Amino acid sequence: MVEGLLTILRDKKPLIHHITNMVTINDCANVTLAIGALPVMAHALEEVEEMAGAAQALVLNIGTLTKEQVDAMVKAGKAANSLGIPVILDPVGAGATSMRTQSAKRILEEVRVSVIKGNSAEISILAGKGGRIRGVESAGGVDDILSAARDMAKKYKTVVAVSGATDIITDGNRVAYVDNGHPMMGTITGTGCMLTSVVGSFCGANEDSFEATVAAFVSFGLAGELAASKDEVKGPGSFKMAFFDEIYNLTEEKIRKGMKARYE
Amino acid sequence: MVEGLLTILRDKKPLIHHITNMVTINDCANVTLAIGALPVMAHALEEVEEMAGAAQALVLNIGTLTKEQVDAMVKAGKAANSLGIPVILDPVGAGATSMRTQSAKRILEEVRVSVIKGNSAEISILAGKGGRIRGVESAGGVDDILSAARDMAKKYKTVVAVSGATDIITDGNRVAYVDNGHPMMGTITGTGCMLTSVVGSFCGANEDSFEATVAAFVSFGLAGELAASKDEVKGPGSFKMAFFDEIYNLTEEKIRKGMKARYE
């Protein structure tokens, strides 16, 4: 059940350690604050274990990866694992270059990940089922994404969340579909990365990573809908501003009224 | 002719690979989306060739360069050259430090560049004609910038675009002057970098780099004028928001009515 999870998040105000990309790092920090958690960004090999150890969740995003950064992700991930801190992976651009595919796979092999969040191409490629990607955007060629996600969830004992017009979230057994969201969200860069930060925020405050992830997708998509409906929104600039406002102003009641989630 | 180039850009939605600076990387991604192209940012030496090879244009911006990043730029640039993908160079701060001047020159020597876009000091300094720069902003001391730009265009077989109150664009033979733009654009950081991303977007969809660059300057400057004219714009914060909206909402008709370009 998604109800109540936002309240718990805001009560606990979990610290979310990010090792993330340089494109959307500011947006990720701001969305983490707006949803009610506390962000910290740190990627130096010398400090990531200590920082991860002080956090309630660790978000790994390979959007502008380097060899050193992936090393830091693995190191931080192992520290989080040893302390039972959930790790969320966003394999941005997996399939676009072999470095990205291999780095995502390396993290999945070396770190116990609680949630993998990607678009359909990224998830399908990592599941070994093919798919096409342009830069960091899914370009189709994906066949039966639910089955790919479910297999992957079982293999890695993780939640797999696939963003799309209808989002699919599964832990291998349970499956949820989320229809919240708005096309305007695709007009700005980084909504995928921000969503991963929101997943991290919910997971940092709630034990059930599956339900936490569903709550994150519902909340994020609903805020997008609410922002897009504003009269003053006339393009991506004004949409982005309104979007942060709506995330900050989300309430349990808005979620109860606006959520579009179904469970299989 | 500038007419029709925006429509072609939006139909083709070219993928624009950026190796760019950390200050404006998010704005560059967002402006690329807003004009109608698809951005991807990737700078690891291990993946830049593969990413450039999947793109329709490569944008190189040395605004926060490091030795490793310049190596990645050269590597990506050579890959782009071998595939006929246009390369756009923004030599941010050339002249401010010898590292910047030398790095810009190294890229020009080792990579075939389709467009060099800079302010008058950067272009004049790279052309060996002197000029003064404060940080990354032109500070005068430039003599006969058209002649410097034309010589440079001929030497490197490239388009040279000089931003200023009146922009000058030349391929060594043809010369265009663009008067679109607004002083409010100077109140936010990164308009120069964003313009380079827009040049990349037009060049990724149109073969004639000279006309593509003129179209980019006209479109970008016009969007700035339209944004600055809004009642709700009261300073750089609201201007930036409106600016992204106006770039997204540009049409061929607005360009036809608002363009201020003359050809020599």
Next chain:
Amino acid sequence: MVEGLLTILRDKKPLIHHITNMVTINDCANVTLAIGALPVMAHALEEVEEMAGAAQALVLNIGTLTKEQVDAMVKAGKAANSLGIPVILDPVGAGATSMRTQSAKRILEEVRVSVIKGNSAEISILAGKGGRIRGVESAGGVDDILSAARDMAKKYKTVVAVSGATDIITDGNRVAYVDNGHPMMGTITGTGCMLTSVVGSFCGANEDSFEATVAAFVSFGLAGELAASKDEVKGPGSFKMAFFDEIYNLTEEKIRKGMKARYE
């Protein structure tokens, strides 16, 4: 006296060289422009001395530090010292990891710093008086911060500025308290970093670092109050936009009417 310092800043338009974090680097550049100075961001070891030598102030911020970046900070700091250019240090997250604590201390030992600006936990920890920090946010446990700040100011012959509900600024002898500011400033990331850039901007134009720092805190906090009072501000997105507008639109008269500073 704070009066007149903004006018001097805007007349001189000092160049402020930043070596700063990747989270807020764009906001720091924009706030520097908005207050009336000129930002430049450069961190490569090969160019920081030359860039610092061309600037009127150097801002060092360890928010996303690496070993190499701290080396660059020390190198730039020494160059600034030899030319009499003021250096401003923001020890972001000191106490959160030993790398951050030690790096801040290393800079303080090797570079003559004109202003140290931090939250109460960061300052108290660097003064050896304890304190708790969560990520990069003060989490209490601070005892008698004025005495810690004063001791530190004397030890390092510097101005120490402690941000909080009431800000405390001291050069070891003089003490000022600033009550300007608004809780909305805590809903966006990077207000601390931006304030440090504003301190750098005032210090780059005014010799008395103590008064320059007081003026920076007053100006920044007042702009936050003015922005928060706008009808159109409904959350962190719209607040951030309005905040940049208000910083840009600050005047001596607004400061005279709105300043809440007391001297001990």
